[in-house]
Amino acid sequence: MSSFVVVDGTVLVFEPMFGQRQVVLSEPAFISGHGEATINERRVCVMGDEKCVQWQAQYFIPGYAPGTGIVSVEALDGSQMAPCVTSGAPLILMGQRLIARFAPTVPATMNAPPYSPDPIAPSMGHGRFMPPQTLVSAG
Structure with missing residues (x-):
């Protein structure tokens, strides 16, 4: 199944819950190509472009004063990597x-x-890319 190619300036949207923490980004999240x-x-x-970005965020836990932290991309899933390319690094897909x-x-x-x-241990969540272009797909 094909998916649109991610390009410079693509917005990332994160689900708000990272374990028990509700995380709110301080500014919109973009990836650079x-x-x-x-x-x-x-x-x-x-x-590799996904590993070069991180975003400041505030987080909330019921019964706690807010804390701050950093959101980053831990890993892409298999549907977000072009299966083959003719040269260079594999493309990132939506x-x-x-x-x-x-x-x-x-900490909160x-x-x-x-x-x-709150313990300093990291917590995991999910996110997705929002398509800025709908012309080119791969996969």
Whole structure:
């Protein structure tokens, strides 16, 4: 099954729940393309581009004061990788859901005694690409 090719400036949308944490990005999430080819004057995204971006976020847990952290792409699923290319790195495709990681930098803290902080351990979630182009597909 084919899927649209991800290009520079594609928006990523993350599901709000990362385990028990509700995560809200501080600004919109975009991916930058570093491939050699272009579609509508935007560079295509290739494998590895997803590892070059991260986004600041605030997170919430009921009964806790908010904390902050970083959202990043942990891994793409099989539907988000072009199966073969003639040169260079494989293209990133829209596909299904990617695996996202949230890592707290300033932990949320309980609102009442003993005012314990949320553990710093990362939590996993999901996200997806929103298609900025619908001309070129692969797969």
